[in-house]
Amino acid sequence: MQPILINGEWRAANASGSFQAENPATMERLPEQYPISAWADIDAALTAAAQAYLELRRLPPERLARFLETYADALEANADALCALANLESGLPVKPRLCEVELPRTVNQLKQSAAAARDGSWALPTIDTATKIRSCLGPIGPVWVFGPNNFPFAYNGVAGGDFAAAIATGNPVIGKANTCHPGTAKMLAEMANGAAQATGMPRGTVQLLYRTSHADGERLAGDPRTAAIGYTGGRSAGLSLKRAADAAGKPMYCELSSVNPVVILPGALAERGAAIIEEYVGSCTMGAGQFCTNPGLVVLPAGKAGDAFIAGVVAKFKSLTPGTLLTKKVQAGLVESAAVLRAAGAELLCGGTPGGGKGYSFANTLLKASGAGFLRQPEKLQTEAFGNAALFVVTADANETVAVLTALEGNLTGSIYSAKDGPDAVADQAAYELLEPILRDKVGRLLNDKMPTGVAVCAAMNHGGPYPATGHAGFTAVGVPAGLRRFAALHCYDNVRPERLPPLLRDANPTGKTWRLIDGAWTLNDLK
């Protein structure tokens, strides 16, 4: 049985059971046994994290930064081994995906978070000289990070964006491995723990468990030692956890599901329908469609051009060998989602059956509904089919498109394609002005003429959106510095003596490069 990482040590779990991962490309079980931790493990992790938090609070941000950078360097140095193992457990290709895209992004996230920790501007330090009141964001305590199946590195509980954000803000992290790639999580945690030791971090700064019972999951969400939770994963398990966190007043930042509507206006279809087919098919089949931002719902006009577009996508879908899915469960989920969509009136245009690719796979699948049909069962027809499947909704006119968008739940993204030139552009612009305000309120990131897959790690990114896409539309899971602000509390100091203030709030700028809001103006200057 593989060990868990508690308080800086790899130790035997208090296991209530065990599980094995599978190689989805061969559909064979991998040999390692991983423990399902009983409460005693969770309890030990929380105790160690609470102690680590007290120690972390005494360290300067420079130390957090050095830890994150040392860890990032270790990931780069061990890229081949990491990508090989992640490939084995996830079926995601080593190249380009794991080695050239996801691992570099993960390293970049860690380094950006390190820079943010060092700089301190993320904390929005604010000084009012007249009232002698100063405030900034500060750390909150132990953070649980539940990583999803679809990003073995970039969202991993012990390496991904939530992890980096929580550490950069001064909090210890207890990572919950995704059960589809426990070995990858273990390898990452070994490197994290090595980097933590090399940089003298408190022992419980990074910990790793593989799996718990659902009941223990809910119990840990409400435990007084838990400060916050980052969760990316399935909606049903996420909502159980959220209920427990809400009841205990703990913030839980969750990313639950999203169909990422793409609206293609008539002019765009006329102007460059063939090009949009290419873009769409690339976005929807990349990674076998297993992205949070996969464009799973397309709204397009009825008529010849719409029919041709659909036919073009169907032809491509049929011609492409489907990718390997992450797990048997993802495959089963596609079977189930397709059945729900069909039962709700959607017509199957292609695919709909398991197989066709290497290992666990599912034929590239397209379903179709009319706008009127969609509006009869809007909830069911927004069922997320996680993977290489999509629903096209064909609307009779702009008013029906308005009605369809109005019926949407919260999503991570929403795209509108419109014509760029000529009279088509004028007509599309009128439609855009009608539709944009509705779509704007339903999504975190609004795109023009662009598919939603591909999430840049930058200051202006929003990887978030209204419920149920996430739990709070004001926060983003990707992007520095905004992503850091989730794992923080607002710390106000009223009449506190100068020498007792945190460095961010003293008269002198702590780094010379920290942006602070002093008497209403953002500045790098010292307060004189």
Place this chain on the structure above:
Amino acid sequence: MQPILINGEWRAANASGSFQAENPATMERLPEQYPISAWADIDAALTAAAQAYLELRRLPPERLARFLETYADALEANADALCALANLESGLPVKPRLCEVELPRTVNQLKQSAAAARDGSWALPTIDTATKIRSCLGPIGPVWVFGPNNFPFAYNGVAGGDFAAAIATGNPVIGKANTCHPGTAKMLAEMANGAAQATGMPRGTVQLLYRTSHADGERLAGDPRTAAIGYTGGRSAGLSLKRAADAAGKPMYCELSSVNPVVILPGALAERGAAIIEEYVGSCTMGAGQFCTNPGLVVLPAGKAGDAFIAGVVAKFKSLTPGTLLTKKVQAGLVESAAVLRAAGAELLCGGTPGGGKGYSFANTLLKASGAGFLRQPEKLQTEAFGNAALFVVTADANETVAVLTALEGNLTGSIYSAKDGPDAVADQAAYELLEPILRDKVGRLLNDKMPTGVAVCAAMNHGGPYPATGHAGFTAVGVPAGLRRFAALHCYDNVRPERLPPLLRDANPTGKTWRLIDGAWTLNDLK
């Protein structure tokens, strides 16, 4: 029966019952009958608010600012009538409290919020030129504001800080009057509606209901048209509402209860115990103690100096005529809280009985517990006694003080008094360093040598804190611009065409005075 304000019109309610307010100074019912609204009223308000929201989104922020300023001017012009009515309904003195403190603060909040709306910096506009991604905070939709009993103006559902913040961010507000001052809420709503009409705001921008059933309250919290809730009030009703809001994924910013610990270190007691007695008694009895930030829990050292301090407070408490309480229910709450505290082992030093002042009142009340006693029943002994009552916890040494602070729930504020000069200051500094990290994590605003009552409306203020003081430790209910960010969603624009961007995110600075984070630097410049 008094009318409700729906969609810009005063109309008869669909009433399931009615209620009257009371004059707490005479304990007599006031003549006006106010309706308890049935669901039909709530439904009508939500429909009108949803429509107003669509219209508000098309208005430039300048219009929001003009509305708030016109309303603020109306409050100033009608100050005498407002203060007379608020005094009648709340028992709070016209001077200085209502006329010289609370109404000017309310006007100031409205004007600061107007300036923030006009300026736009509150929205943290962020531009990344390399990725063509831009983002800012934006409005979210209809906001309910439930006002508390203790601030007829500054927290009123149709005039207070939450109202101003929600409007300034572009959202319509449905105010729920506090049932202890419905007439004041009505008078305020008349002025708000007049200002809205004068400045051409959408009809449902400000609406007013007086009361609903608890079941309807929970239903409105989860209604799809509700975007968010601001709630300041009792813990039990607040938590029911929060459960419903959480289940529907709606953010609810609530301020539920707080005992606002004050730690007096031995050196401070020796250096200036008499002066601190004055400060403390003033803070704890002001407004009959009916402030969210009332210092209801004092931790001080056992021994002669501590005894003398306690004796000094008891003498003052006995000599001061207690103020009039807001309602009979507040008086009953004090009776109940004192009983809970005594049953949990606290010793009654003075007061503890109703009466002694004009109308509804309660003798200035002090209870005492040892540190060990407190630690035996920490939950019960943190029961908020809302009003002119406090619990003193006498600790044997610094370690016991550590244990007491560790056992605290989340609070709005926490104060530490320490010696300023000489050897006492050295010893107190050592204790401060031990205690501050613990207290820091339990409170939103940390004070030195200052009582917590008095909440400045400034950019660095935090009137918030960890659960259960509020629902999310990252947000503040007081202060501009931070308070505005609660009623907002993060709006990201990816590859959106320049002419389609909101003005805040176009290349040109929209006002010349809007702070924007462009490629990592805060600037007032245009993007060139």
